Amino acid sequence: MSTPTAGTPGAAAHNGNVPRGLDWQVAVADRLLAGGVTVAAYVPDSRLDGLLARLGEHGLPLRSLTREEECVGYAAGQRIAGRRPVVLMQSSGVGNALNAIGSLVVPYRLGLPLIISMRGTLGERNPSQVPMGRATASFLGALGIQSFPMRRDSDAAGVTDGVLGLAFGAQESAALLLEPDLGGGREHR
Amino acid sequence: MVAVNIVEATRVVVDVLPDALIVSSLGTATSAARLATDDGPHFYLGAAMGSALAAALGLAEAVPERQVVALLGDGDFLMGASTLWSVSAWRPANLVVVVLADGAYAITGGQPVAPSLRLAEVADALDGLAGVTADSAGSLRAALTSIDRPGIVEARISERVWPGPSPFVDPAEVVRGVRSNIAAGP
Numbered sequence: 001m002s003t004p005t006a007g008t009p010g011a012a013a014h015n016g017n018v019p020r021g022l023d024w025q026v027a028v029a030d031r032l033l034a035g036g037v038t039v040a041a042y043v044p045d046s047r048l049d050g051l052l053a054r055l056g057e058h059g060l061p062l063r064s065l066t067r068e069e070e071c072v073g074y075a076a077g078q079r080i081a082g083r084r085p086v087v088l089m090q091s092s093g094v095g096n097a098l099n100a101i102g103s104l105v106v107p108y109r110l111g112l113p114l115i116i117s118m119r120g121t122l123g124e125r126n127p128s129q130v131p132m133g134r135a136t137a138s139f140l141g142a143l144g145i146q147s148f149p150m151r152r153d154s155d156a157a158g159v160t161d162g163v164l165g166l167a168f169g170a171q172e173s174a175a176l177l178l179e180p181d182l183g184g185g186r187e188h189r
Numbered sequence: 190m191v192a193v194n195i196v197e198a199t200r201v202v203v204d205v206l207p208d209a210l211i212v213s214s215l216g217t218a219t220s221a222a223r224l225a226t227d228d229g230p231h232f233y234l235g236a237a238m239g240s241a242l243a244a245a246l247g248l249a250e251a252v253p254e255r256q257v258v259a260l261l262g263d264g265d266f267l268m269g270a271s272t273l274w275s276v277s278a279w280r281p282a283n284l285v286v287v288v289l290a291d292g293a294y295a296i297t298g299g300q301p302v303a304p305s306l307r308l309a310e311v312a313d314a315l316d317g318l319a320g321v322t323a324d325s326a327g328s329l330r331a332a333l334t335s336i337d338r339p340g341i342v343e344a345r346i347s348e349r350v351w352p353g354p355s356p357f358v359d360p361a362e363v364v365r366g367v368r369s370n371i372a373a374g375p
Contacts (some may be wrong), residue, residue: 010301034359039250041247052342063249063275065275065277065280065318066271066272066275067271067272068305069239069240069243069269070239070243070269070271070272070275071239072243072244073237073240073241073243073244073246073247073272074243074246074247074275075242075243075247075267076240076243076244076247076249077212077232077246077247077248077249077250077251078233078247078248078250079245079247079366080244080248080364080368081247081248081251081252081368081371082251082371083251085247099236099237099238099239099240099241100237100239100240101357102234103236103237104234104236104237104240104244107235107236107360108360108361108363108364109361109364139270167273
């Protein structure tokens with residue numbers, strides 16, 4: 001039996017083209033840690049990579065899972081036990097996650113903070129990313145979940161704290177949308 | 190082979206693992222878990238097909254001191270089957286997965302589940318995961334007693350019955366129940 005090796009994303013072969021240590025990545029990660037987040041469930045994304053690396057460096061358990069819906073289900077299991085999970089995904093995975101959000105997280109009021117790296121919006125050059133990206137906030141809104149776009153480093157602490165407040169305080173899931181203006185994505189590749 | 194139905198199989202699970210927290214998938218698994226535990230404080234899913242195993246993985250990692258049983262219909266398991274690979278990756282030592290394999294989508298009218306599951310073979314192919322097939326109450330009991338964790342048991346169901354209690358649960362009650370169960374300890 002081999003032992004699990006996953007942990008810090010890309011620890012074995014980090015691609016130097018994927019930026020880490022950006023100001024907003026550090027700020028969001030540090031506010032998640034300050035807000036008592038206990039585990040991060042995610043499907044990888046280039047813009048999320050540095051954020052997750054920062055969380056991992058501070059000892060937060062990171063759970064790379066196979067599908068966004070699975071991240072939501074996993075987080076629901078954590079949340080019902082009173083833990084404070086955060087779920088991170090690319091906007092293209094929101095469609096995969098909707099059933100678990102709409103028929104588990106919302107009716108059970110298991111407030112989850114969702115951090116969504118946006119594709120398909122400003123500057124997107126891949127046509128296949130556009131329909132899901134431009135519909136992300138509408139999909140979530142149709143399930144009653146508020147989305148808060150983040151476009152500047154200076155928004156990071158306030159938006160992160162606010163999303164955590166809704167999720168863990170009001171028990172209402174809420175989404176932080178990481179917009180392309182922040183940098184760190186791959187809209188142009 | 191003695192005929193086994195979902196109620197009998199679930200009663201074996203509860204009898205062998207009386208202190209376990211159960212996460213049941215929508216439909217017959219939730220109905221059977223409610224019946225076998227006398228509506229005990231467990232994590233009954235009322236929908237979210239395909240997400241019960243992921244929820245059980247999250248719960249198992251959140252309460253490592255408790256045994257967690259994922260009690261799944263075969264259709265539900267298949268819809269979220271990739272989570273088995275995540276169980277293989279993260280290996281919670283307190284999680285047992287029981288797939289009630291009756292070969293049918295019971296809640297929508299009993300339409301057949303097309304593929305064979307072969308979960309023991311699948312588990313054998315994955316890292317860090319045990320797998321057993323059980324086709325009688327006795328073999329299910331033996332499997333639950335001895336299987337390594339994390340492990341998956343394919344409980345082959347040969348007699349179809351509807352357990353009785355509604356699978357349409359009150360989410361707020363479920364959440365309160367699970368939290369009280371965790372607070373009370375094993």
